[in-house]
Amino acid sequence: MLNKIKGINNYMHIDTELLIACAKNDRKAQKKLYEACYVFLMPKCLQYHKNEEDARAIFNKGFYKILKNLSKIDLEEVMFAAWSKRIMANTLIDDYRKNKNYKTNINIKENDQELDYHASSSSNDALNAFGQKDIMQxxxxxxxxxxxxxxxxxxxxxxxxxxAEMLNMSEGTSKWHLSTARKELKERLEKLTEAELRTKVI
Structure with a gap:
């Protein structure tokens, strides 16, 4: 089963001393941290927003939350990369929930006849055969x-x-959306493959 897409973000290591300086409102340190986080976390924002300006706006919101909460964690114990990544993910999710089309997008009934909790093995195999770049596009x-x-x-x-808890939907609806996404991606990837084969034949 396709549970992860590898290589989404590059590894990021931040010195504890830099984080401590940021927590003390050292502007130079905060600028340096911003630049490091931008490289590490901006690609994540672009996954949710294809418009770069919108993605940057969300990144800035997330980075503000990171700075705001630095003084509340043990900087020598917390894995900063994972912690900052989770804050940015939550910021993106909150932004999605505020979207005016949010309620319409998740309004799927659990007794829908097309409800399919499990992606077929063929869908997973097809997705696994392609790289991250193809799928993300x-x-x-x-x-x-x-x-x-x-x-x-x-x-x-x-x-x-x-x-389900974060998006205010049932677990069944979450599974339905995942299954739907996998099936549509599989179909589009198959069409993409057919088009490439035709090009090679020609």
């Missing part, structure tokens, strides 16, 4: 709710219970 064709659940489950590593 095709995510833009998904409906907002399906894309959101797919990113949270596959990229962020949340389980369906957590997704």
């Amino acid at each position: 095709l995510l833009e064709y998904l409906k907002p709710a399906a894309k959101q659940v797919f990113l949270m489950y596959v990229v962020e590593g949340y389980n369906h219970r957590e997704i």
